[in-house]
Amino acid sequence: MKGQSGFVMIFLLVILVMFIFVFMLSFVGTVRNTEYTQFYTTNLLISIMRADTGETDPSCRYVADAIYCSFISPSYICGTTGVTCGEIARNTIDNYLDYDTSIVKKSFKHYLIAEPEGSWNPVYSIGNPITFSAGDISVMDERRKTAANEFVGSGLQILNLRLFVAES
């Protein structure tokens, strides 16, 4: 009986030590550079918005202009391209968010969404609101994600551009 209780004590001690090991190990290697992820997200959003689309038409020269134009005048044909501002913006953003261009990191997934601010409600037709998004929507289901936002537009017609980044 005495021997059994001795072994039980040792067993409990081993369990306790293992628990301490696991507990202490959980603190090692948990260096998450959230500052970097935030900087990356903000810079990616700003860089995409400020980039040229390749068009000289002022309504769609920069990506931010093209997105804004797609809400203000959804049927406007951009320059001599024969395509709308929305299509120009989407093609450019899809190209930049493509892992093959090596601008974005393969260890992250990205989702960009543009939404009207306040009471502004641009529509294609009644009951058919204009929307714009690009990237991987599954980012929104991630518990840990980083966000950055920018406003474009003026007066009461302001767009809130938000970029979400999560580890893939």
Add this chain to the structure above:
Amino acid sequence: MKGQAAIMEKIFTVFFMVIVLIALIIFLGVWNVLQINVEGQEVVNERAMSLMKLISTHPLLVKEASMFDDSKLEVAEGMPCEGFEKLFGKRWYAEISDIDGTKWSMCILNEKNASYDIPVNIYHKDTEKVTIGKLKVGIYL
């Protein structure tokens, strides 16, 4: 017989306790080394991040924050590394690459390093176009 069993039991108990103590000492040693490595990594991370922010906003290289000017990059690329030491310190490198593959680099050495990269813009002075690219900043270890 009963006495021998009691002695054996004591020996086993002491043996197991010694094993546990040795394991604990080894673990604490390893844990300490890992912690030192992590702290070292944090120091490198912090320096790389500060350097990245400094380079991406320094008027010597950019037109505006995170928008590099290609004409300034051409000049900077031709400068010796010592010329940047007063501004950015020692043992670092930076590489700015455009989406079309054009690259400008400063202080590149073939040494072990830790690096970060972020998306940036590149302003092309000749065409007045803004393209997207990448800034990579590394610290030599």
